[in-house]
Amino acid sequence: MQLSEQEFLNAINKHKGILYKVSRMYFDNLEDQQDLFQEIILQLWKSIHTFKGSSELSSWMYRVAINTAIVFFKQEKRKPAQDTLFDNEAIAFENYDDHKDQQLAHFYEAVKKLTKIEKAIILQLIERFSGKEIALNLGISEVNVRVKAKRTKEKLQEIIKTQGYEF
Amino acid sequence: MNFEEIKKKMEGQEMNELSVPTNIKQIEKSKLPIQKVRRSMRSEIATQLVIIVLFFAAPFMIPMDQLAKGLYLILQFVTALITLLYLAKMTWFLNKTSDISGSSKDTVVAFIYDLKLTLEVYKTAVIAGSLLLPISLLTFFLGIGKVQLNTPMSREDIFLKLISLDMSNTNLLIIICGYLFIAAIIYYGTVKWADRLYGVHVKNLQTTLKDFEQ
Numbered sequence: 001m002q003l004s005e006q007e008f009l010n011a012i013n014k015h016k017g018i019l020y021k022v023s024r025m026y027f028d029n030l031e032d033q034q035d036l037f038q039e040i041i042l043q044l045w046k047s048i049h050t051f052k053g054s055s056e057l058s059s060w061m062y063r064v065a066i067n068t069a070i071v072f073f074k075q076e077k078r079k080p081a082q083d084t085l086f087d088n089e090a091i092a093f094e095n096y097d098d099h100k101d102q103q104l105a106h107f108y109e110a111v112k113k114l115t116k117i118e119k120a121i122i123l124q125l126i127e128r129f130s131g132k133e134i135a136l137n138l139g140i141s142e143v144n145v146r147v148k149a150k151r152t153k154e155k156l157q158e159i160i161k162t163q164g165y166e167f
Numbered sequence: 168m169n170f171e172e173i174k175k176k177m178e179g180q181e182m183n184e185l186s187v188p189t190n191i192k193q194i195e196k197s198k199l200p201i202q203k204v205r206r207s208m209r210s211e212i213a214t215q216l217v218i219i220v221l222f223f224a225a226p227f228m229i230p231m232d233q234l235a236k237g238l239y240l241i242l243q244f245v246t247a248l249i250t251l252l253y254l255a256k257m258t259w260f261l262n263k264t265s266d267i268s269g270s271s272k273d274t275v276v277a278f279i280y281d282l283k284l285t286l287e288v289y290k291t292a293v294i295a296g297s298l299l300l301p302i303s304l305l306t307f308f309l310g311i312g313k314v315q316l317n318t319p320m321s322r323e324d325i326f327l328k329l330i331s332l333d334m335s336n337t338n339l340l341i342i343i344c345g346y347l348f349i350a351a352i353i354y355y356g357t358v359k360w361a362d363r364l365y366g367v368h369v370k371n372l373q374t375t376l377k378d379f380e381q
Contacts, residue, residue, distance in 0.1 A: 005190060005191055008191075009187060009189070009191075012187050016182060016185075016187055017178060019185070020180075020182045020185055021177055021178075023185060024180075030184060033184075033185060034185055035198055037185045038188070039197060039198055039199065041187065041188070041191075042191070042194050043197075043199075043267050046264060046267075047266065047267055047268040050266065050268045060268070063268065063270075063271075064267055066271060067268070067274040068199070068267060070271050070274065070375060071199055071200065071201075071267070071274060071275060071278050071372065071375075072198065072199060073200060073368070073371055101176065103172070103173070103176065104176040104177065104180070107173055116375055116378065117375070117379055118378075120271060126170045126173055126174045126177070127174070128170075128174075136270065137270060137271060138270060138271045138272060138379070139269070139270025139271055139272030139273050139379070140272060140379055153168060156168065167168065167172075
């Protein structure tokens with residue numbers, strides 16, 4: 001697909017929720033999120049010519065965004081200590097002012113413990129991608145997706161439980 | 168776990184902190200590992216080009232025996248030719264863009280492949296460009312009279328003896344062994360240096376690739 005820079009940026013603005021969700025899912029730190037967010041835009045721009053229009057633009061953007069997140073590594077100097085993953089105090093410091101948002105806070109805190117591939121699976125499950133679509137996007141078999149999805153959901157629930165929360 | 172509810176909450180969050188630029192140029196350079204490695208290598212290529220020019224200019228700035236100067240320039244020419252050929256190849260290679268729109272597993276595999284290939288070309292370029300360096304340097308320092316040998320022979324005679332390998336078998340063996348030792352150090356040093364600087368990115372991606380298979 002050939003898009004002018006302005007058309008491309010308009011499309012990004014329209015679907016920026018995808019980029020935001022992927023960035024938030026993969027990184028906790030705002031600077032890292034911003035870096036990933038920008039990197040995704042850059043990679044989408046570089047790859048836009050490969051979009052053939054056979055699928056929704058949003059689905060294609062999801063795939064490129066997740067691929068970018070998978071091969072993107074945070075800046076070493078900002079790398080947080082891995083041991084703080086279960087630190088419940090960290091959750092309290094986040095900007096979740098409403099009680100009902102505690103669920104999301106616990107979810108994001110638990111997600112930090114997942115691998116990049118597990119994050120990709122959970123994100124696509126949240127977006128209600130079918131097993132076939134997830135398999136196609138990740139490049140693994142549907143059976144493998146099913147097994148991984150089940151295992152990852154269980155792992156996520158287990159982590160959330162250890163945070164003293166359940167949903 | 169109710170993903171529908173989580174989705175709603177995710178979408179309900181403020182997105183003001185992450186902004187879309189008004190033009191692509193506003194985005195900083197790519198921070199993907201492969202791009203970071205390629206950028207570092209580009210600056211190293213520029214440094215190597217400066218070094219080549221300086222090495223070529225040295226005998227014209229420092230007085231040197233004519234014979235040593237001739238040999239030094241020939242050696243430098245060969246070194247420069249090898250290095251420039253590799254650099255030309257690397258410049259083409261470093262400008263190659265990686266496709267990121269395929270499946271995630273294919274993307275990771277392609278990134279690992281590109282990174283490893285980049286590293287191998289880099290290592291070969293550095294090693295090939297450095298192997299004549301010990302001889303060049305020896306020639307240079309003999310030529311400017313910095314290396315004094317305990318012999319009544321003139322510097323030119325010593326030089327002629329050295330380049331015609333007019334010496335005892337024991338001395339020849341010592342020189343060959345010495346050269347091989349220096350070459351091994353250059354090889355080992357380059358491999359270690361490249362792996363230390365860039366190998367971490369390959370390791371990270373390999374760990375991610377393993378996650379697909381688990």
